[in-house]
Amino acid sequence: MSLEKGGIIKHDISKSPKTGDWAYSKPQVDKDKCIGCETCVQYCPDACIEMVKHKKDIKKKADIDYDFCKGCGVCAQVCPVKAIVMKK
Amino acid sequence: MENKTIKNKTTVKALNGGYAMAEALRQIHPDVMAVYPITPQTTIIETYAKFKADGLVDTEIVQVESEHSAMSATIGACTAGARAVTASSSQGLLHMAETLPVVSGLGLPIVMCVSSRALSAPLNIHGEHGDVMAIRDLGWVQIFSEQAQDAYDNTIIALRLAEMAGVPVMPIMDGFHTSHTTERVEVLGDEIIQSFVGQFKPENALVDQKNPITIGTLALQNTYFDFKIDQEKAFQKVKSLYKKICVEYGKISGRKYGFFEEYKTKDADFVIVMMGATAGTTKDAVDKLRIDGKKVGLLKINLFRPFPYKEVGVALSHAENIAVLDRAMSFGSFPPLYQDIVTSMQSAGSRKHDIASYVYGIGGRDTMQSHIISVFKDLEEGEIGNKIKYLQ
Amino acid sequence: MNKELTKKLSSGHATCQGCGIPAIVRTVLGATDEPVIVANATGCLEVTTTIYPYTAWKVPYVHSVFGNAAATAAGIDAAQKALMKSGKIKKKAKVVVFGGDGGTYDIGLQALSGALERGHDFLYVCYDNEGYMNTGGQRSGGTPYGANTETAPAGETSFGKSQQRKDLMEIVNAHHIKYLAQSNVAYVNDLKMKAKKALKTTGPSFLLVLQPCTQLWKFPTSEYVAVGKLATETNFWPLYEIEDGKYTINNIVKTPKPIEEFLKVQGRFKHLFTDKNKQVIVDIQNKVDENLSKLVKRAEKS
Numbered sequence A: 001m002s003l004e005k006g007g008i009i010k011h012d013i014s015k016s017p018k019t020g021d022w023a024y025s026k027p028q029v030d031k032d033k034c035i036g037c038e039t040c041v042q043y044c045p046d047a048c049i050e051m052v053k054h055k056k057d058i059k060k061k062a063d064i065d066y067d068f069c070k071g072c073g074v075c076a077q078v079c080p081v082k083a084i085v086m087k088k
Numbered sequence B: 001m002e003n004k005t006i007k008n009k010t011t012v013k014a015l016n017g018g019y020a021m022a023e024a025l026r027q028i029h030p031d032v033m034a035v036y037p038i039t040p041q042t043t044i045i046e047t048y049a050k051f052k053a054d055g056l057v058d059t060e061i062v063q064v065e066s067e068h069s070a071m072s073a074t075i076g077a078c079t080a081g082a083r084a085v086t087a088s089s090s091q092g093l094l095h096m097a098e099t100l101p102v103v104s105g106l107g108l109p110i111v112m113c114v115s116s117r118a119l120s121a122p123l124n125i126h127g128e129h130g131d132v133m134a135i136r137d138l139g140w141v142q143i144f145s146e147q148a149q150d151a152y153d154n155t156i157i158a159l160r161l162a163e164m165a166g167v168p169v170m171p172i173m174d175g176f177h178t179s180h181t182t183e184r185v186e187v188l189g190d191e192i193i194q195s196f197v198g199q200f201k202p203e204n205a206l207v208d209q210k211n212p213i214t215i216g217t218l219a220l221q222n223t224y225f226d227f228k229i230d231q232e233k234a235f236q237k238v239k240s241l242y243k244k245i246c247v248e249y250g251k252i253s254g255r256k257y258g259f260f261e262e263y264k265t266k267d268a269d270f271v272i273v274m275m276g277a278t279a280g281t282t283k284d285a286v287d288k289l290r291i292d293g294k295k296v297g298l299l300k301i302n303l304f305r306p307f308p309y310k311e312v313g314v315a316l317s318h319a320e321n322i323a324v325l326d327r328a329m330s331f332g333s334f335p336p337l338y339q340d341i342v343t344s345m346q347s348a349g350s351r352k353h354d355i356a357s358y359v360y361g362i363g364g365r366d367t368m369q370s371h372i373i374s375v376f377k378d379l380e381e382g383e384i385g386n387k388i389k390y391l392q
Numbered sequence C: 001m002n003k004e005l006t007k008k009l010s011s012g013h014a015t016c017q018g019c020g021i022p023a024i025v026r027t028v029l030g031a032t033d034e035p036v037i038v039a040n041a042t043g044c045l046e047v048t049t050t051i052y053p054y055t056a057w058k059v060p061y062v063h064s065v066f067g068n069a070a071a072t073a074a075g076i077d078a079a080q081k082a083l084m085k086s087g088k089i090k091k092k093a094k095v096v097v098f099g100g101d102g103g104t105y106d107i108g109l110q111a112l113s114g115a116l117e118r119g120h121d122f123l124y125v126c127y128d129n130e131g132y133m134n135t136g137g138q139r140s141g142g143t144p145y146g147a148n149t150e151t152a153p154a155g156e157t158s159f160g161k162s163q164q165r166k167d168l169m170e171i172v173n174a175h176h177i178k179y180l181a182q183s184n185v186a187y188v189n190d191l192k193m194k195a196k197k198a199l200k201t202t203g204p205s206f207l208l209v210l211q212p213c214t215q216l217w218k219f220p221t222s223e224y225v226a227v228g229k230l231a232t233e234t235n236f237w238p239l240y241e242i243e244d245g246k247y248t249i250n251n252i253v254k255t256p257k258p259i260e261e262f263l264k265v266q267g268r269f270k271h272l273f274t275d276k277n278k279q280v281i282v283d284i285q286n287k288v289d290e291n292l293s294k295l296v297k298r299a300e301k302s
Helices: A039-043 A074-078 B003-006 B017-027 B042-052 B067-080 B091-096 B097-106 B130-134 B148-165 B192-198 B224-236 B240-253 B279-291 B309-316 B338-348 B369-381 C020-030 C044-049 C071-083 C099-106 C111-117 C167-171 C188-200 C214-218 C224-233 C257-263 C267-272 C276-301
Strands: A026-031 A049-053 A060-064 A084-087 B011-015 B034-036 B060-063 B084-088 B112-115 B142-145 B171-173 B183-189 B260-263 B272-273 B296-301 B303-305 B323-325 B354-360 B387-390 C036-040 C061-063 C095-102 C122-128 C181-185 C204-210 C241-244 C244-249
Touching: A026 A060, A026 C122, A039 A074, A039 C020, A074 A084, A074 C224, B003 C095, B011 B017, B011 B272, B011 C244, B017 B042, B017 B084, B017 B112, B017 B148, B017 B171, B017 B183, B017 B192, B034 C036, B034 C071, B042 B060, B042 B112, B060 B067, B060 C071, B060 C267, B067 B084, B067 B091, B067 B097, B067 C061, B067 C071, B067 C111, B091 B097, B091 B130, B097 B224, B112 B130, B112 B148, B142 B148, B148 B171, B148 B183, B148 B192, B148 B240, B192 B240, B224 B240, B240 C071, B260 B279, B260 B309, B272 B279, B272 B309, B272 B338, B272 B369, B279 B296, B279 B369, B296 B309, B323 B338, B323 B369, B323 C122, B338 B354, B369 B387, C020 C044, C020 C095, C020 C122, C020 C188, C036 C044, C036 C071, C044 C095, C044 C111, C061 C071, C071 C095, C071 C122, C095 C099, C099 C111, C099 C122, C111 C122, C122 C188, C167 C181, C181 C188, C181 C224, C188 C204, C188 C241, C214 C267, C224 C257, C244 C276, C257 C276, C267 C276
Parallel strands: B034 B060, B034 B084, B084 B112, B112 B171, B142 B171, B272 B296, B272 B323, B323 B354, B354 B387, C036 C061, C036 C095, C095 C122, C122 C204, C181 C204
Antiparallel strands: A026 A084, A049 A060, B011 B183, B142 B303, B260 B296, C181 C241, C241 C244
16 A cells, blocks of 8 residues: 555545435425526535536526535525425 | 855854754754744754844744744644744643644654753753653654754754655754853854755645645544554664765764764773763763773764664673663653663664663753763672662 | 536535535635635544545645644745745745634634734634534534533533633734634625635734534534524624724624524524523523624724
């Protein structure tokens, strides 16, 4: 086993644990309801919400990265139009 | 600017140990020095502060609010990519003790000049090795000095060793006996020292924004043990590097350093082993007894951590009886140097020796030539019990 | 993974579900495009983002011990000054420290005080979850009166912590620094505005940011924003700034909610909703009112 001296390392996403494994429920975004306000984005502890173009909508809609989403439900709680629900 | 005239040649000065270390640091010219006052270390930082006030150095001096912060700021500066040094003593050294294994664990090349002193309680500001012994297992190289000259030389050797080996190094002198005693010191030319220590080239630096690094990670049960074994392996390599640097330093200074100094030990039947300032008194006692035809000698340890067990064992193998003089106590146990000498004799596979343990000079108590002579007398008469004797 | 938000702190860290710390870090560091160097006290943020062999940090980062983050920052600041002088670097990075309340109110207070007094160029951000959470929920100098913690537990003869929390803002303010502010992770825009000002300040600046903790405060993982909002809506945690000694309250709550609204959603105050502890809630309300009126007076004077 070869270890870096002093445990001094650089960021390497391939070494990251997939924290999505922690989730016991997952947020589902209702793209029709989502108004693209981005409130959920800034509060997500794991920065796993990206705003993406969805079908022919003009506005970008919330899109969840389940690789890292721990399923805390903060996004659903802060959504002003209840466009996100937590599902098991 | 008195030093301008001596760029390339040696000057003889009358300096105390603290000044001598500061003089070495001036020539090294670190980027950052984070310091906090404590007796008997202050001679170092006061002298250095004056150098800065006089425009001889432009080191960033950080006047921190504690020794804990002194080492912490030194860690910050060193990890940022600067050559960083500090100095301490006694309670201060123990106040920063929490940070010392961090420095060695990260492999940071920090030099800390130490003026060793007794530990409270009761409060005592005088010389002994109790402070540096208390932190001897934390992965710092420890080099002991006998005189102001050694204090100067060892500071330069320490810097070079730290940066070559990627380990922290502590050049140590006895508080007051060395730190405050004015002696003859040969100071090498500034340019000679600057070329000897070279430029600091950090392995990693926080200021390198193109290569962002994370320093100070968390290692769990699956890796921590392995990190520590790696650290020990790297620490063992310090011995050969130290030896090499001493040879190189000998070439520019004419002074020979090594793991230890053998003073009239070649044919000695009775040998005292010790470290630091009081070795001078022992040399005088040896000289005196030699006139009377006694086969006595001194083995003075310079490199205490990592300890050169085998080499010491071999050097002592021909002695009949050995006395180890510790300037520190280890409550409930034999004192530190004694333990290491016993281990040395085993690791060298020497025949069974009688090794006596003495403790001297605690809290600045004077150790007279008569004390040393009485130890040699014990060795000659075979008065070697299994109890620690105190040279009060 | 959100590309913009993970430029400096990536996903893949191990903060608890519903933790407010990452939003604080991302908001503060997102408030500048200038280079930064992060120094971190031992604590939740540190242990969850640097578990070998993975680091979530994409900016230079250093951690050494619990109580020395501000002193470490001081050393980095000094090093950058020296390296500028010798021409080894062309530009100084802003040093940003993150410490929890344990590492700031308590064990790191001396180092913080020293670094503030010496005037180093750094921003210190305290994420305040009002207790020692990395060690499992003990009381700190930042734990509020009446809270139930592992080391000041509520019981037959105890209503939890019997002392008021330290006024850290006033302690820091006593160092006469140019900019300090109290913010709340539930108000990210407020935090962003303050982070921008703090990062632009030359010399020391300080942010005290409330970070509701699911584990210590005992609420569901989805609720940190909601609970944080209640802290400010009840005036338990007013948002304000002190610029060159001048106080500004950023959100005047005209009709504050009673403190019960904030207390009742948290398990750590559950024991107060009993007959014998009624008075404690009254005391907390009184203290909230008293603190606010002091703050209002200071703002009016400014």
